[in-house]
Amino acid sequence: MKQLIEGYHYYFDDNGLMVFTEQYHLEKGFCCGYGCRHCPYDFENVPEPKKSLLLSGKNRDTWAHEE
Numbered sequence: 001m002k003q004l005i006e007g008y009h010y011y012f013d014d015n016g017l018m019v020f021t022e023q024y025h026l027e028k029g030f031c032c033g034y035g036c037r038h039c040p041y042d043f044e045n046v047p048e049p050k051k052s053l054l055l056s057g058k059n060r061d062t063w064a065h066e067e
Helices: 022-028 050-056
Strands: 009-012 017-022
Touching: none
Parallel strands: none
Antiparallel strands: 009 017
């Protein structure tokens, strides 16, 4: 992947954590399985039961893993 651009590939959340954008994940081309906040792949490689929690939206405010 080419050089990352702040505001396009990533941003910093209110806690100062770097968060990758959907665009970053699309350019990466696959789900890494960590349950990333902006995963465009419906968390296809995230193991259960975390995958179901993420898909239901119950866990979207308390991310266990930030990229």
